[in-house]
Amino acid sequence: MTTEVCETLGPATVPREVTPGLRPVMEIAAVPENLINWPASRRQRIEDALEVLTDQYVKNHDHLPGERGRHQLGWWAAQETRPAKKKPKPLAQLLAWWRASAILRFGQQLIDGLLDRCRSAGAAIRVTQAIEATQRRTQHSSRTRPAGAGARWGAGEGSGFSRCGTGGLLRAATEAERLETASVPAQSLRKSAGQGHGVRGTATEAT
Known part of the structure; x- marks a missing residue:
């Protein structure tokens, strides 16, 4: 689900x-x-119940539970805190309620x-991953460079900076720039342009 x-x-x-x-x-x-953590009220109840069950386990066995034991205690904590079944509500009604509650709690600017904000962070993470992957390929190629290889090897073939790899990195960087620019109001961009500041700096301040 998260991957999709x-x-x-x-x-x-x-x-x-x-x-x-x-x-x-x-x-x-x-x-x-x-x-x-805001909607995780049941998670907190489970954690509280798990703490009680863990304390009881230690009293009975004189040691903390292992990984399997923690999973079993977690299952019991979930069962003990399971609320009574309610009549299901339409998804549209639930979504509207969740959104209204979140805006009241955190403000419309954050929610909207x-x-x-998440897209900008995702683009930045992908750029970082692309750079790190390129660095790993470069380090690997330098260790496996064949004897007698000329300057062309270090410049492109085996360094990881092939046209395909560089193009992918540039596309990721361009996407990150586009998302950061899109998240900045137009008035802020015009103001920063008049003052001679870059868009990236304005996006960072706005974030």
Whole structure:
């Protein structure tokens, strides 16, 4: 599901540690943590119940549960905090309620600009990944450079800076620039142009 969202809308994912010592979960980059945790009231109830169950486990066994034990305790915590089933509501009604509640809590500017913010972060992450991949290819090619290879090898063939690779990096950088520019109001762009500042700097300040 997350992969499809990123491929369709343009954001990217980053790991976020939810429970220390456990595998991190993947979240959409640039979504504020307080917005992520805002609707997670049941998650908090599960964590509270899990803490009680873990304390009881330690009293009974004199040691912390292992990974399998933590999963079992987590399942019991989820069962104990499961709310009674409610009559299902139409999706459109739920979406309208969620949006109105989020705007009241965090402000319309954040909610309306959230997708552009996530797209900009996703484009920046892809540029960074492209640069890192190119650097890895360059380091690998320098270690595997054949004896007697001429200057052309280091300039293009085997350095990772092929036309295809460079073009992909430039396209990613151009996309990041376009998204950052699109997220800045037109008045801010005209003002910054008159003052001689770059669009990227204005986008960063606006963010």
